[in-house]
Amino acid sequence: MQGRDVCIFAAYTSSNRISDATANYINELQKNKIDVILCLAMDSPAHELDLGNLNHDSAIILRKNNGYDFGSWTNCLKNLNDWQQANRLFLINDSMFLLPDLLPAFLTKCSECTEDFIAATESYDRQHHAQTYFMMLQNQALQSIAFREFIENLQLLSNKFAVIQNYEIRLLSCVKNDFNLSTRVLFPMNDLFYNVAPERYAGVNVTHSYWNHLVTQGLPFIKVELIRDNPLNVAILNWKSVFIANGCSVSSAIDHMSISRDGKVWTENQPRSHPTIDLELPKKSRSEFLTILKELNRVRLN
Numbered sequence: 001m002q003g004r005d006v007c008i009f010a011a012y013t014s015s016n017r018i019s020d021a022t023a024n025y026i027n028e029l030q031k032n033k034i035d036v037i038l039c040l041a042m043d044s045p046a047h048e049l050d051l052g053n054l055n056h057d058s059a060i061i062l063r064k065n066n067g068y069d070f071g072s073w074t075n076c077l078k079n080l081n082d083w084q085q086a087n088r089l090f091l092i093n094d095s096m097f098l099l100p101d102l103l104p105a106f107l108t109k110c111s112e113c114t115e116d117f118i119a120a121t122e123s124y125d126r127q128h129h130a131q132t133y134f135m136m137l138q139n140q141a142l143q144s145i146a147f148r149e150f151i152e153n154l155q156l157l158s159n160k161f162a163v164i165q166n167y168e169i170r171l172l173s174c175v176k177n178d179f180n181l182s183t184r185v186l187f188p189m190n191d192l193f194y195n196v197a198p199e200r201y202a203g204v205n206v207t208h209s210y211w212n213h214l215v216t217q218g219l220p221f222i223k224v225e226l227i228r229d230n231p232l233n234v235a236i237l238n239w240k241s242v243f244i245a246n247g248c249s250v251s252s253a254i255d256h257m258s259i260s261r262d263g264k265v266w267t268e269n270q271p272r273s274h275p276t277i278d279l280e281l282p283k284k285s286r287s288e289f290l291t292i293l294k295e296l297n298r299v300r301l302n
Contacts, residue, residue, distance in 0.1 A: 001082050005034045007090035010072035012041045012065060014260060016050050021256035023053035024249065025098040030055050032107055034090060039076040041065040067156035069093040069132070070167045074154040084148060089137040095224055096133050097253055099246035102220035109186060109218070116141035116181040119172070120219060122189055124202040130172045130185060131207065134221065140181055147179045187219055208232050215242060228257040 007029055011022050018040065026036050037059040040049075045062040061076050073091050077083050088110075110118060116139045119130035141147055157163045175181050192210060193201050206214060207223045209232060215222065225231070227239050240250045 001035075001080065002085040003087050005088045005090070006083070006086045007034050007036045007092055008073055008076050009036050009038050009092050009094070010041070010069040010076075011038060011094040014043060016047050018051075018053070019256040019259060020053050020249070020252040021097060022094050024100070024252060025094070025096075026058060027055050028098055028100045028103055029090075029092075030057065032103060034107075035059075037061060037076060037080075039063065039072040041072055066158060067154075068160060068163045069095075070154055070163055071156045074151055075156075078152050084142045086142060087138070089142060091132070091135040091137070093133050096221040097224060097227070097243070097248060097256075099215065099220040099222065099243070099248050101245075101247035102215070102218055105218055106186075106220045110136055113184050113186075114139070114182075115184040116144075117172075117175045117183045119183075119185050120221065121187050121206055121214070122172075122185045123205060124189065124198045125205070126169055128172065128198070129169045130183075132168045132171065133223075141175070141179075144179050144181060147175070147181065150174065150179070187214055187217060205232075209234055211236075212238075212242065215246070220246070224257065227253065 009026055009029075011018060013019075018038075026038060029036050035057075038054070039061045041063055043065050045064055049060075049062075051058075051060070061079065063072065063075050067075070072093075083089060113136075116137070117130075118136040118138075119132070120134040121131045123129055123131055137147075154167060157166065172183060176183055187206070189198065189201055189204075189206065190196075192206060192213065193204075204210075207221075208226050211222055211226055211234070222239070222242070226234070227236060230236055243250050243253060
């Protein structure tokens, strides 16, 4: 890995293949001169895999499905004793669809960063943290013994919310305060909410509520959960045209969402998975009900 740009790509499959959408994401990274190691979590890793949709130069580590994405990253890095010698190390997962046409400019933006730890987007829910679907480590982040020990010694937690609370939400604070590394968020909240106090957008998940704006600003990712479930019932009627306009296959995205994950499968014109609002409720009751729904969705999404 010495001197190379390398991506550890955490993914999960419940079958003997990865979806074309995931394969296309990996192949596009390789087209942009990033070597990819696919760390694939499976319920039965011994099953034979169909890897026909991946480029031949992909490296693959198979592992038992536990610990979620952080489990895959730490499991992979424990088996790569020279990862700190890489030029840049990307930690990416399969929770996003990639818009290929936007990727080159986005990676150029990444290459212009001089900070040690780079993330694409952030959240202020519970505490300020980086959203961990895309992270890049370079410079002192790769040389820091404390950071390396943190990454390599993460416990494999079986509860998704425990992983989010203990790792995702704490990571940025640890990077800045415990490891003394410089950080940057490429699409920060204060650019979107100019001159607005952070506490006013603490409950906002920008990858859901402002997904279209982020795409127009050059973010090449759209959350799978947004298109599959749309838990906040935001405007996504134009998602197919956005995919087509930016080089992403709609059919591959639909195929990806049609594979059961956490018991969820996408279907065209599916009913909403969250309660509908009774418009006959008094205005005060509707307001209280909306507040409760907002809080439930905030907890669920984070």
